[in-house]
Amino acid sequence: MHHRVIDQWSRGVSPLHALSAGVKLAALLGILIAISAAPTYPTIITASGLLTIAAMVSGLPFTGLLSRAAFVLPFTAIFALLTWWSGDPERALLLVAKSFLSGFAAVLFAATTPLAAWTNTLRRCRFPSTLVTVIEFLYRYLFVVAQQAETMRWAARGRGGFRFDAAGGAVGALFARSWQRADGIHRAMLARGFQGTPK
Amino acid sequence: MTRVVDVRGLRYRYADGTQALNGIDFHLDAGECVALFGANGSGKTTFVLHLNGLLEGEGHIEVCGLPLSRATADQIRAKVGLVFQDSDDQLFMPTVLEDVAFGPRNLGLAPPETETRARLALEQVGMTHAIQKAPYHLSAGEKRRVAIAGVLAMQPEILILDEPTTSLDPPAQRDLAELLANLPQAKLLVTHDTQFAEALATRAVFFERGRVAGEGSVDDIIHRFHWQAHSPRSVSLDRRSAK
Amino acid sequence: MIHANYSNSRMHIPDGFLTPPVWLTLDVISVPVVAWVARRRPAVVSDLDRRVPLMGVMGAFVFAAQMINFPVGLGASGHLLGGTLLALMLGPGAAAIVLTAVLILQALLFQDGGVLALGANIFNMALAGVLLGYLPSRLFGRNMVTIFLGGMLSVLISGVLALAELQTSGVAITGHPAQVALLLFALTGIVEGAITVVVIRSIERLNHTALRSTSATSLHARLAVIGAAAVLALCGAWLASGAPDSLQLLASNVGLDAEPVWTHSPLANYEVSSLGPEWARRPAAGLLGLAFVYTMFSLGGKKR
Numbered sequence: 001m002h003h004r005v006i007d008q009w010s011r012g013v014s015p016l017h018a019l020s021a022g023v024k025l026a027a028l029l030g031i032l033i034a035i036s037a038a039p040t041y042p043t044i045i046t047a048s049g050l051l052t053i054a055a056m057v058s059g060l061p062f063t064g065l066l067s068r069a070a071f072v073l074p075f076t077a078i079f080a081l082l083t084w085w086s087g088d089p090e091r092a093l094l095l096v097a098k099s100f101l102s103g104f105a106a107v108l109f110a111a112t113t114p115l116a117a118w119t120n121t122l123r124r125c126r127f128p129s130t131l132v133t134v135i136e137f138l139y140r141y142l143f144v145v146a147q148q149a150e151t152m153r154w155a156a157r158g159r160g161g162f163r164f165d166a167a168g169g170a171v172g173a174l175f176a177r178s179w180q181r182a183d184g185i186h187r188a189m190l191a192r193g194f195q196g197t198p199k
Numbered sequence: 200m201t202r203v204v205d206v207r208g209l210r211y212r213y214a215d216g217t218q219a220l221n222g223i224d225f226h227l228d229a230g231e232c233v234a235l236f237g238a239n240g241s242g243k244t245t246f247v248l249h250l251n252g253l254l255e256g257e258g259h260i261e262v263c264g265l266p267l268s269r270a271t272a273d274q275i276r277a278k279v280g281l282v283f284q285d286s287d288d289q290l291f292m293p294t295v296l297e298d299v300a301f302g303p304r305n306l307g308l309a310p311p312e313t314e315t316r317a318r319l320a321l322e323q324v325g326m327t328h329a330i331q332k333a334p335y336h337l338s339a340g341e342k343r344r345v346a347i348a349g350v351l352a353m354q355p356e357i358l359i360l361d362e363p364t365t366s367l368d369p370p371a372q373r374d375l376a377e378l379l380a381n382l383p384q385a386k387l388l389v390t391h392d393t394q395f396a397e398a399l400a401t402r403a404v405f406f407e408r409g410r411v412a413g414e415g416s417v418d419d420i421i422h423r424f425h426w427q428a429h430s431p432r433s434v435s436l437d438r439r440s441a442k
Numbered sequence: 443m444i445h446a447n448y449s450n451s452r453m454h455i456p457d458g459f460l461t462p463p464v465w466l467t468l469d470v471i472s473v474p475v476v477a478w479v480a481r482r483r484p485a486v487v488s489d490l491d492r493r494v495p496l497m498g499v500m501g502a503f504v505f506a507a508q509m510i511n512f513p514v515g516l517g518a519s520g521h522l523l524g525g526t527l528l529a530l531m532l533g534p535g536a537a538a539i540v541l542t543a544v545l546i547l548q549a550l551l552f553q554d555g556g557v558l559a560l561g562a563n564i565f566n567m568a569l570a571g572v573l574l575g576y577l578p579s580r581l582f583g584r585n586m587v588t589i590f591l592g593g594m595l596s597v598l599i600s601g602v603l604a605l606a607e608l609q610t611s612g613v614a615i616t617g618h619p620a621q622v623a624l625l626l627f628a629l630t631g632i633v634e635g636a637i638t639v640v641v642i643r644s645i646e647r648l649n650h651t652a653l654r655s656t657s658a659t660s661l662h663a664r665l666a667v668i669g670a671a672a673v674l675a676l677c678g679a680w681l682a683s684g685a686p687d688s689l690q691l692l693a694s695n696v697g698l699d700a701e702p703v704w705t706h707s708p709l710a711n712y713e714v715s716s717l718g719p720e721w722a723r724r725p726a727a728g729l730l731g732l733a734f735v736y737t738m739f740s741l742g743g744k745k746r
Contacts (some may be wrong), residue, residue, distance in 0.1 A: 071553035098458030118295035128480035137498020172644025184288035193305035
């Protein structure tokens with residue numbers, strides 16, 4: 001799954017990686033707001049320039065970043081085509097440019113900032129700590145649960161793929177295992193003296 | 200010899216009515232390493248969960264001279280280090296260092312002290328190189344070491360390891376045995392791995408249907424209960440699940 | 443590829459689509475609601491400490507479950523979206539938190555939905571979707587029909603809200619495209635309902651401890667849920683009223699509108715006329731709005 005690649009990228013070494021997560025988060029929001037609030041060609045061109053420079057500084061594979069940002073394109077393309085047909089090609093192009101650039105900015109942020117760094121920033125910014133901790137747990141166990149799902153998928157593929165009800169059984173089993181996993185984690189937390197809210 | 204764990208007449212029944220433990224008597228002395236054998240579902244894991252108060256059954260449990268009760272559970276959890284079968288359950292913090300520091304922080308230690316303890320524990324298990332890594336970047340053997348470090352950082356007097364060799368390759372099992380042999384704590388190994396137990400344990404206890412069915416040297420127990428993976432005879436035992 | 447998941451990410455609005463008033467409004471609505479839910483004591487998983495790892499692992503489950511494809515015929519396949527399942531298994535509050543965490547990670551790591559559009563996506567899926575997914579089982583007791591209905595309604599409301607928000611932002615979806623979109627939402631809804639039913643049945647067969655009864659419904663809780671649903675309906679109506687065209691067109695079945703809707707939407711020239719001094723005012727307004735969101739979050743986060 002994609003998260004492995006982004007996770008690996010985020011642990012790289014570059015001036016952009018070294019920048020504090022708070023600064024990068026502010027820059028990301030700044031660029032997104034500028035693109036959204038003033039979607040004119042000067043903004044688009046300036047943002048593209050800045051993001052290209054940032055991507056160069058990050059030392060990450062440029063085409064890799066571009067292709068990840070392109071995940072937004074299928075959604076965008078439909079609406080861009082509709083807008084084009086309704087007689088406004090300029091607006092259609094702007095739509096594509098805006099969503100692609102925004103996606104690229106988000107990829108660049110995630111690819112140069114390890115998750116723990118930005119969740120700590122969110123926590124310092126007084127985000128509800130329950131939500132931030134849930135994000136951290138989710139990310140940590142994504143690597144475990146996704147592996148289980150992948151194993152199930154291979155096992156099913158080896159026997160001719162899922163039918164509808166069998167897929168339901170697999171997802172149900174995945175749910176039950178995830179529930180047990182949560183019990184195990186909680187038990188392990190208690191065993192190491194956990195008494196209150198997680199920190 | 201100082202007795203660090205003393206259990207008398209421990210019984211436990213799950214909510215669904217399964218009698219998991221049916222009058223267990225058990226003891227562990229300082230510096231001793233005991234292997235706990237028994238079929239799946241014979242109550243081994245249920246038993247060790249009692250030793251630091253994660254489950255509450257009837258009977259008497261004393262750890263380091265302290266009778267276990269709700270009031271003393273926190274103190275006892277600091278003395279009894281429990282290493283779980285699935286390391287992924289235990290390594291839940293974002294980085295290795297934070298995870299190992301989780302226990303000491305719960306003991307209410309100041310941040311510099313927690314970090315010192317965590318680094319020390321990671322040194323003991325030979326994992327200082329991974330301090331900033333995320334747990335999901337570790338191999339199974341490394342995860343097990345970090346899980347042990349997380350427990351050692353609480354400076355326990357007793358170590359309990361539930362199936363420590365599961366999913367480890369042979370070299371990692373060997374390294375683990377070496378590591379454990381050099382730790383001074385009293386140890387209880389819950390395991391199916393008789394070779395591993397033979398290498399480490401001085402005494403073995405055999406569980407059957409929530410009771411202690413036998414006790415003796417590791418060799419003695421293995422022979423008495425035909426407890427080998429590759430013997431022509433196999434023992435049929437009640438396979439009720441403990442969970 | 444034919445069997446591309448048609449239900450996948452169709453409802454995650456990326457950045458670049460919503461105009462600042464729209465995303466800002468929805469951020470301002472969603473953020474305090476999520477913050478309030480996050481610090482409120484849960485009614486369902488009674489142990490406060492236990493629910494945090496549980497919610498995290500359940501979020502991972504939602505991601506992972508989407509890797510398992512359900513064949514729905516004609517070479518197409520769908521997958522679980524999960525809002526209703528989580529609402530029924532964890533309760534609506536915890537489900538909203540889990541889905542919010544999922545959406546945040548999807549926006550940053552998977553480019554599924556935008557960052558500024560998070561408020562909108564959270565509102566559509568984590569709040570409205572969860573609430574409507576939960577509603578039928580809460581009101582009429584849990585059975586196969588209410589579970590199915592919940593799954594379907596949850597997808598429909600998310601889809602319709604997303605459409606309305608896009609309309610309000612002046613993205614042209616009228617006539618046939620709007621009908622096709624609604625048809626797709628309906629199909630996705632049916633698939634989600636069916637998947638939710640088979641998954642819950644399989645969990646029941648595993649005789650799982652996670653199953654809890656929804657039969658004990660206090661009047662108080664019912665009123666709260668109905669009240670929330672009413673507020674939601676009003677929000678939806680308000681959003682939809684920003685762009686009534688598609689609904690009218692749909693009703694009269696006229697077909698493709700020759701005149702794009704955004705030309706007569708009040709926000710239509712929002713972007714076109716952004717030149718000169720206007721250029722500076724909008725980002726300033728955006729930042730101001732963000733400051734407000736931040737304040738709401740701090741207030742929300744304080745009590746924990």
